[in-house]
Amino acid sequence: QTVVTQEPSFSVSPGGTVTLTCGLSSGSVSTSHYPSWYQQTPGQAPRTLIYSTNTRSSGVPDRFSGSTLGNKAALTITGAQADDESDYYCVLYVGSGIWVFGGGTKLTVL
Amino acid sequence: EVQLVESGGGLVQPGGSLRLSCAASGFTFSNYWMSWVRQAPGKGLEWVANIKQDGSEKYYVDSVKGRFTISRDNAKNSLYLQMNSLRVEDTAVYYCARPTSSGGWRFDPWGQGTLVTVSS
Numbered sequence: 001q002t003v004v005t006q007e008p009s010f011s012v013s014p015g016g017t018v019t020l021t022c023g024l025s026s027g028s029v030s031t032s033h034y035p036s037w038y039q040q041t042p043g044q045a046p047r048t049l050i051y052s053t054n055t056r057s058s059g060v061p062d063r064f065s066g067s068t069l070g071n072k073a074a075l076t077i078t079g080a081q082a083d084d085e086s087d088y089y090c091v092l093y094v095g096s097g098i099w100v101f102g103g104g105t106k107l108t109v110l
Numbered sequence: 111e112v113q114l115v116e117s118g119g120g121l122v123q124p125g126g127s128l129r130l131s132c133a134a135s136g137f138t139f140s141n142y143w144m145s146w147v148r149q150a151p152g153k154g155l156e157w158v159a160n161i162k163q164d165g166s167e168k169y170y171v172d173s174v175k176g177r178f179t180i181s182r183d184n185a186k187n188s189l190y191l192q193m194n195s196l197r198v199e200d201t202a203v204y205y206c207a208r209p210t211s212s213g214g215w216r217f218d219p220w221g222q223g224t225l226v227t228v229s230s
Contacts, residue, residue, distance in 0.1 A: 001172075034214060034215035034216075036214075036215065036216040036217070038155070038217070040155075045205060045220040045221065045222055045223055046155065046205070046217075046220055047220075048216050048217065048218040048219075051213070051214045051215065051216035051218075052213065052214025052215070052216075053214075055213060055214055057216070057218065087154075089154060089155050091155070091157065091217065093215060096169070097160055097167065097169030098157075098169055098171070099145075099157040099160070099209075100157065101147075101154060101155040101156060101157055102154070103154045104154040104155070
């Protein structure tokens with residue numbers, strides 16, 4: 001049973017920088033897992049932010065960036081704004097047609 | 111505009127059945143894999159199932175195997191999820207999403223979701 005790990009919660013000050021990570025219960029995240037990131041506010045459908053580790057989806061501000069951090073995929077928000085307060089999810093392809101979402105990170109901007 | 115619109119959610123008793131639909135527009139539906147993703151109240155996202163363009167390959171999360179069936183009708187630009195033997199833990203908002211590989215795999219776009227409540 002593959003588990004995708006994310007920090008349950010994070011806090012950042014307005015204007016600050018925060019890095020959220022996405023890992024695997026066993027092994028390292030690689031390009032073959034096709035990591036992507038989604039932002040979700042309450043009552044709304046998820047919005048695609050980042051795919052292929054570091055490609056921003058259309059219309060996503062450049063304060064959002066993706067990378068690899070050690071053995072994990074990472075989402076960095078540089079210059080956080082109040083409306084970045086959301087839940088953030090990553091998803092990984094784990095093979096055999098199966099995708100697994102992380103548990104999500106609740107980001108607070110205060 | 112690329113759009114996905116789900117329907118068919120509602121209240122059903124444990125052990126009952128429900129069929130969800132997703133109407134696609136704004137793109138060539140038959141060219142894409144399609145997926146269902148769900149979110150239980152107050153919980154995270156969970157990938158449920160995928161179906162290949164021609165329906166020849168289908169994949170499911172373990173918790174729904176043998177109970178749920180994903181299908182599609184390319185002539186009607188529609189995706190379906192037949193849910194049988196429903197359990198309380200299947201209560202969730204069910205999203206239709208399009209896995210897109212152009213430039214790298216991601217789920218985009220998403221529908222607005224349809225709520226399924228399993229309760230007696």
